Amino acid sequence: DAGVTQSPTHLIKTRGQQVTLRCSPISGHKSVSWYQQVLGQGPQFIFQYYEKEERGRGNFPDRFSARQFPNYSSELNVNALLLGDSALYLCASSFVVSYNSPLHFGNGTRLTVT
Amino acid sequence: AQTVTQSQPEMSVQEAETVTLSCTYDTSENNYYLFWYKQPPSRQMILVIRQEAYKQQNATENRFSVNFQKAAKSFSLKISDSQLGDTAMYFCAFMKHNNAGNMLTFGGGTRLMVKP
Numbered sequence: 001d002a003g004v005t006q007s008p009t010h011l012i013k014t015r016g017q018q019v020t021l022r023c024s025p026i027s028g029h030k031s032v033s034w035y036q037q038v039l040g041q042g043p044q045f046i047f048q049y050y051e052k053e054e055r056g057r058g059n060f061p062d063r064f065s066a067r068q069f070p071n072y073s074s075e076l077n078v079n080a081l082l083l084g085d086s087a088l089y090l091c092a093s094s095f096v097v098s099y100n101s102p103l104h105f106g107n108g109t110r111l112t113v114t
Numbered sequence: 115a116q117t118v119t120q121s122q123p124e125m126s127v128q129e130a131e132t133v134t135l136s137c138t139y140d141t142s143e144n145n146y147y148l149f150w151y152k153q154p155p156s157r158q159m160i161l162v163i164r165q166e167a168y169k170q171q172n173a174t175e176n177r178f179s180v181n182f183q184k185a186a187k188s189f190s191l192k193i194s195d196s197q198l199g200d201t202a203m204y205f206c207a208f209m210k211h212n213n214a215g216n217m218l219t220f221g222g223g224t225r226l227m228v229k230p
Contacts, residue, residue, distance in 0.1 A: 103159075107157050
């Protein structure tokens with residue numbers, strides 16, 4: 001079975017632009033989470049979605065938004081990009097959102113803002 | 115809010131030897147879960163080992179084991195018989211006991227280099 005897939009792998013954008021990152025969960029998984037990993041730091045939680053509903057939101061500005069589609073794939077949107085948004089964006093999927101449902105991570109999208 | 119601290123930015127170990135990575139956390143929760151994840155250069159986070167806070171017995175997965183000290187809020191990872199493929203970033207992570215979500219709070223990571 002395919003793992004969590006993210007696209008694109010790498011992305012370069014200019015300050016002020018908007019970006020959309022995509023994630024396809026493992027088949028059968030209904031929850032998708034997004035994490036931001038700035039270089040040299042641990043990942044930080046951005047959003048979690050389950051059955052197309054937002055289940056959690058981290059401490060990120062409103063420039064960050066996400067949604068989950070009926071096929072459980074997800075998009076993360078970031079508006080008005082800042083240099084500080086440069087990071088590795090990780091997507092994780094799980095079957096449900098219980099503590100007993102392990103998270104499976106993708107290889108991430110490396111976003112560079114110039 | 116929970117915080118996770120990894121005080122060792124970098125560690126190195128000779129192949130076949132044992133190394134211990136440290137992690138402390140702060141929480142007011144009584145029921146929670148702790149994890150160690152490995153992130154190789156491929157960037158994918160891989161679950162190494164998991165510990166339920168209500169279990170007194172330390173978790174073990176092959177060459178990987180933890181020393182969980184709940185009162186001290188300490189959760190260290192021991193890697194025995196280190197292999198070159200263990201070279202990676204290692205992250206300690208915390209999850210609340212919660213059926214509404216399974217969000218992780220990560221530490222800052224420890225870079226482990228296994229030397230031949």
